[in-house]
Amino acid sequence: MENPALFSVLRSYLEEYGAGVDVINKFTDYWMSIKPHGTLPCPLCFMQNGIISRLVPLVKQHNYEPLKCEACGETLYIPIPDYK
Numbered sequence: 292m293e294n295p296a297l298f299s300v301l302r303s304y305l306e307e308y309g310a311g312v313d314v315i316n317k318f319t320d321y322w323m324s325i326k327p328h329g330t331l332p333c334p335l336c337f338m339q340n341g342i343i344s345r346l347v348p349l350v351k352q353h354n355y356e357p358l359k360c361e362a363c364g365e366t367l368y369i370p371i372p373d374y375k
Contacts, residue, residue, distance in 0.1 A: 333360035
């Protein structure tokens with residue numbers, strides 16, 4: 292998947308949730324295997340259940356793009372870069 296900023300944010304969620312190095316490495320491996328328009332994985336479901344559940348984009352809010360997990364309902368807030 293060619294969005295390093297998004298990957299960085301999702302990885303930081305894993306770190307905040309207390310994921311171990313092995314989980315972060317598996318998440319990274321999965322991320323690198325995603326094809327364009329592939330399923331964006333929820334880091335919480337990936338860490339807790341080892342499943343790939345889909346993050347769905349919601350309406351943008353100010354400087355954030357919220358993504359909601361279809362499985363667990365967690366909403367993640369992805370900063371939108373300011374390119375001024």
